[in-house]
Amino acid sequence: MNNSQLYLSIGVPTLTVILAWLSNRSDINRLNDKMDKLGDALRAEMIAFRREVHADLVMLHERVVKVETRQGA
Secondary structure, three states: OOHHHHHHHHHHHHHHHHHHHHHHHHHHHHHHHHHHHHHHHHHHHHHHHHHHHHHHHHHHHHHHHHHHHHHHO
16 A cells, blocks of 8 residues: 555545534534524514413403402492
8 A cells, every 4th residue: 555545545534524524513503593593483472472361361350350340249
């Protein structure tokens, strides 16, 4: 085995592993960005839902108070 064969047998797999690692890091960064955006959107949706539920509970409480005051009178 001469020197060029040795360099190729070590260099090609090493280069392949480095390229795959860089590609994987890029994919992971994109996935993290997507998950962050999804989390932000989900959080905003849940806050809006909580506000709707709170408004409905307030309205229901007001109705119950009216019914209770009528029965007590």
